[in-house]
Amino acid sequence: CAAGIKPEKEGMQMLPFSAVPLWVQLIKTSSNIIIPSVEDLPEEWRAEKKLFQDQAIQSLAAVPMVHEKTVVGFVGFDSVLNKRTWKEEEITLLRVLTDLLAVAFQRKSADEALRLEKKRFQILIQHAPFGLLLINSEGEFTYANQRFTEIFGYDLADVPNGKTWFKKAYPDPSVRVDAISAWVNDLNTYGVGEKRPRTFEVQCKNGRRKIINFIPVGLETGENLVAFEDITDRSSLEERVRQTQKMESIGTLAGGIAHDFNNLLQAMGGYIDLLLLEKNSEHQDWPKLKAMRKAVDRAAQLIRQLLLFSRKAHAERRIVDLNQEVEQAVRILERTIPKMIKIELHPGRGLWAVNADPVQIEQMLLNLGSNASDAMPEGGKLIVETENATLGREYAETQAVSIPGMYVLLKVSDTGCGMDRETVKHIFEPFFTTKEVGKGTGLGLASVYGIVKGHGGYITCYSEQGQGTIFKIYLPALDKNVADKGEGEEFDQPEGGTETILVVDDESDIRDMLGEFLRHFGYHTLKAASGEDALEIYKARNFAVDLVILDLNMPGMGGRRCLDGLLSINPKVRVLIASGYSERGQAREAVSSMAAGFIGKPFQLNELLGKIRDLLDRI
Numbered sequence: 363c364a365a366g367i368k369p370e371k372e373g374m375q376m377l378p379f380s381a382v383p384l385w386v387q388l389i390k391t392s393s394n395i396i397i398p399s400v401e402d403l404p405e406e407w408r409a410e411k412k413l414f415q416d417q418a419i420q421s422l423a424a425v426p427m428v429h430e431k432t433v434v435g436f437v438g439f440d441s442v443l444n445k446r447t448w449k450e451e452e453i454t455l456l457r458v459l460t461d462l463l464a465v466a467f468q469r470k471s472a473d474e475a476l477r478l479e480k481k482r483f484q485i486l487i488q489h490a491p492f493g494l495l496l497i498n499s500e501g502e503f504t505y506a507n508q509r510f511t512e513i514f515g516y517d518l519a520d521v522p523n524g525k526t527w528f529k530k531a532y533p534d535p536s537v538r539v540d541a542i543s544a545w546v547n548d549l550n551t552y553g554v555g556e557k558r559p560r561t562f563e564v565q566c567k568n569g570r571r572k573i574i575n576f577i578p579v580g581l582e583t584g585e586n587l588v589a590f591e592d593i594t595d596r597s598s599l600e601e602r603v604r605q606t607q608k609m610e611s612i613g614t615l616a617g618g619i620a621h622d623f624n625n626l627l628q629a630m631g632g633y634i635d636l637l638l639l640e641k642n643s644e645h646q647d648w649p650k651l652k653a654m655r656k657a658v659d660r661a662a663q664l665i666r667q668l669l670l671f672s673r674k675a676h677a678e679r680r681i682v683d684l685n686q687e688v689e690q691a692v693r694i695l696e697r698t699i700p701k702m703i704k705i706e707l708h709p710g711r712g713l714w715a716v717n718a719d720p721v722q723i724e725q726m727l728l729n730l731g732s733n734a735s736d737a738m739p740e741g742g743k744l745i746v747e748t749e750n751a752t753l754g755r756e757y758a759e760t761q762a763v764s765i766p767g768m769y770v771l772l773k774v775s776d777t778g779c780g781m782d783r784e785t786v787k788h789i790f791e792p793f794f795t796t797k798e799v800g801k802g803t804g805l806g807l808a809s810v811y812g813i814v815k816g817h818g819g820y821i822t823c824y825s826e827q828g829q830g831t832i833f834k835i836y837l838p839a840l841d842k843n844v845a846d847k848g849e850g851e852e853f854d855q856p857e858g859g860t861e862t863i864l865v866v867d868d869e870s871d872i873r874d875m876l877g878e879f880l881r882h883f884g885y886h887t888l889k890a891a892s893g894e895d896a897l898e899i900y901k902a903r904n905f906a907v908d909l910v911i912l913d914l915n916m917p918g919m920g921g922r923r924c925l926d927g928l929l930s931i932n933p934k935v936r937v938l939i940a941s942g943y944s945e946r947g948q949a950r951e952a953v954s955s956m957a958a959g960f961i962g963k964p965f966q967l968n969e970l971l972g973k974i975r976d977l978l979d980r981i
């Protein structure tokens with residue numbers, strides 16, 4: 363404004379169009395407005411005239427400002443002190459000035475749009491559900507979003523370039539070589555804008571390993587944009603399901619084989635025992651027969667492991683204090699494993715009880731202990747720990763344990779040679795061993811797996827090469843305190859008798875061998891090849907059978923229904939179930955429902971004699 367003239371900016375701001383209708387109409391049609399004398403404005407300028415006069419404007423000139431063919435405003439001069447006639451060149455000057463302002467305005471609004479766009483992208487990138495990383499053509503990391511750091515723990519200071527990234531993310535040199543060559547190969551194969559997803563296991567800053575989907579895209583600028591998706595939970599879940607299914611089918615196969623072998627071994631072992639009974643230790647065949655017996659026992663032990671793996675082994679569950687079992691097993695291990703291995707036992711306090719088969723738990727600990735011992739030929743530490751563990755849903759979903767709840771955790775760790783990741787994947791498979799021929803059968807962990815599964819539990823293995831191995835076993839806890847543990851069953855010196863025993867088994871070898879054996883000890887024997895036969899014989903004998911030895915797994919009505927039949931004929935019938943194969947817990951069920959006793963196949967004959975006497979002498 364000229365000197366002494368008050369600016370009218372305030373008054374003019376927010377002025378409605380209706381206050382200056384003619385003015386607006388002219389400006390909108392891109393007309394210049396030249397008014398030499400406000401005083402002489404005609405009637406139709408009434409509204410504008412009042413406004414001009416209120417501001418003491420005498421003359422004015424204005425030109426519309428056009429931006430991209432749209433009128434966005436106007437620029438003008440007001441003359442307040444005196445009237446004036448606007449010269450042609452003044453109007454031209456005004457026009458030029460207005461055009462310049464229009465260009466500046468245009469640039470300003472484009473900058474603003476760009477700024478907003480950039481801001482929007484920044485927000486998007488910062489909060490993207492993927493980790494994002496920008497890499498320049500020199501391999502330097504120039505930008506990493508928030509999610510990138512959330513996933514890996516690394517920020518740009520930790521991993522300023524590809525070289526450090528590869529070193530930190532893939533500490534295992536052989537994996538690193540694979541990752542780098544995949545990267546280089548992709549760079550050479552794909553063009554700008556093409557995607558080439560890859561999956562790699564990456565080590566994070568805190569040492570945790572994550573499974574990551576990489577989606578790198580080459581940009582026109584020569585840079586690479588890489589998106590990272592953390593699929594650890596998803597893929598470990600899939601892997602677990604696959605693994606469980608695989609183990610189930612191997613279990614079915616192994617269980618079938620073991621069952622058949624069990625029967626064969628029973629017959630072989632039985633006949634060897636018979637031959638031994640008929641001879642004394644001076645006999646020339648005695649050492650050979652003893653050696654055969656030993657081989658059969660060893661085979662039976664292997665079969666037992668297989669049955670354990672396939673969860674077909676008979677289990678006798680009771681309320682167990684895991685600390686007591688662990689202590690016992692550790693005592694055995696202390697005697698059996700080399701002295702240079704130090705065993706540490708850390709029993710958890712107030713440990714919840716578990717419903718478990720103590721014999722199987724001991725077997726499990728011995729297998730784990732013997733593996734640990736093998737892994738520490740130079741000596742080391744074997745640590746056995748127990749503790750209560752309540753696992754919430756969140757933990758259960760992502761870890762090996764799929765049902766949340768109360769567990770007792772048994773941890774067995776060693777400071778041995780450890781395993782590579784590929785080995786860990788297979789350790790629970792039966793017959794998987796890395797030990798030399800004759801040293802390992804590969805059944806140790808398979809049976810551990812079967813035992814844990816059979817108890818409704820879970821097992822995990824974590825191992826680092828050269829560092830050691832940790833097995834974690836979660837057994838479902840009982841909502842009770844540990845009750846007194848019953849004493850284990852003991853067998854008396856074998857003793858015969860004169861009672862009548864009915865042997866029911868579909869395998870003729872076993873039937874005959876048992877018959878002969880029992881007769882040898884003074885018993886009268888009857889034989890049946892099926893459940894149906896057994897019922898008929900039992901009925902015909904009209905109570906003159908003192909004991910029935912019953913196989914469970916037979917064609918036809920099978921052992922379970924035969925037991926029911928016998929019980930309905932005589933509720934006091936004494937039945938000894940003989941089975942190595944407790945399909946879906948049949949044996950357990952049978953024992954709990956009225957059978958007098960159970961003996962696991964393959965059994966030693968004197969063990970059988972003891973059981974028989976025990977049952978017959980019961981009142």
Ligand SMILES: Nc1ncnc2c1ncn2[C@@H]1O[C@H](COP(=O)(O)OP(=O)(O)OP(=O)(O)O)[C@@H](O)[C@H]1O
Pocket residue numbers: 729733734737776778779780781785789790794795796797801802803804805806807808830831
């Ligand atoms: N604590 C451990 N440290 C290192 N490697 C182990 C450990 N436990 C098991 N392994 C590996 O797992 C493999 C399988 O173990 P598993 O107990 O099933 O069979 P094994 O020990 O080879 O034979 P078996 O137990 O039947 O005599 C072993 O051969 C070994 O490579």
Ligand SMILES: [Mg+2]
Pocket residue numbers: 729732733802805806807
């Ligand atoms: Mg082993």
